[in-house]
Amino acid sequence: MAMTKLYTGKTKDVFQLDNGNVLLKFKDDCTGKDGVFDPGENSVGLTIDGVGKVNLKMSVYYFEKLKEAGIKTHYVSADIDNVTMEVLPGKVFGKGLEVICRRRAVGSFFRRYGEYVEEGAELPYYVEMTFKNDAKGDPLVTKDGLAVLGVMSEKQYDDIRDMTQKITKIIADDLAELGLDLYDIKFEFGYNGDEVILIDEIASGNMRVYKDGVYVDPMSLSDLFFSVR
Numbered sequence: 001m002a003m004t005k006l007y008t009g010k011t012k013d014v015f016q017l018d019n020g021n022v023l024l025k026f027k028d029d030c031t032g033k034d035g036v037f038d039p040g041e042n043s044v045g046l047t048i049d050g051v052g053k054v055n056l057k058m059s060v061y062y063f064e065k066l067k068e069a070g071i072k073t074h075y076v077s078a079d080i081d082n083v084t085m086e087v088l089p090g091k092v093f094g095k096g097l098e099v100i101c102r103r104r105a106v107g108s109f110f111r112r113y114g115e116y117v118e119e120g121a122e123l124p125y126y127v128e129m130t131f132k133n134d135a136k137g138d139p140l141v142t143k144d145g146l147a148v149l150g151v152m153s154e155k156q157y158d159d160i161r162d163m164t165q166k167i168t169k170i171i172a173d174d175l176a177e178l179g180l181d182l183y184d185i186k187f188e189f190g191y192n193g194d195e196v197i198l199i200d201e202i203a204s205g206n207m208r209v210y211k212d213g214v215y216v217d218p219m220s221l222s223d224l225f226f227s228v229r
Contacts, residue, residue: 090190
């Protein structure tokens with residue numbers, strides 16, 4: 001199938017397919033700093049052999065699980081050997097929006113609201129959205145703000161929030177079977193035609209996971225995950 005390169009990303013390259021879909025080529029480049037892997041960093045800091053394939057395999061696992069649950073995503077198919085995933089074209093909201101679902105008060109949530117909540121306190125699948133803007137530190141944006149700015153309608157916000165909570169519960173329940181506790185997870189959504197769908201990937205670098213109260217870094221999480229899958 002013929003394809004044209006659309007752009008080179010930090011961890012994935014993106015190609016246009018002649019059937020109208022898009023091909024994501026997962027790479028072994030990782031975000032980090034000074035040679036240390038950090039999913040929160042905004043630049044490539046190191047290369048880890050095989051990490052692209054691991055991220056693809058975990059994404060496929062969860063996309064298939066969401067498909068069984070009737071949740072719409074951009075996933076079409078994958079070629080694990082070639083480390084590629086074919087997806088539906090998805091237009092992002094605004095210039096890019098991240099959706100975070102929090103089950104525990106940690107990270108930036110605790111830094112912002114620590115005077116009101118204990119660190120690690122349970123949160124009821126709390127959803128927040130941030131604009132993808134490195135220079136501005138990915139600022140938080142409210143439902144009203146998104147509507148006023150014309151980024152999405154209030155109904156789209158409600159639909160994304162509900163989808164986020166459902167998806168997070170599926171992933172949290174699945175990880176719990178491995179004795180793992182999902183504290184928070186980051187998603188991206190877009191729209192294909194008039195339909196809002198989950199896009200990007202579902203991999204260890206987008207999750208904050210603990211085991212017996214101890215943080216599990218993304219690489220260790222991937223090792224744990226596939227040792228029993």
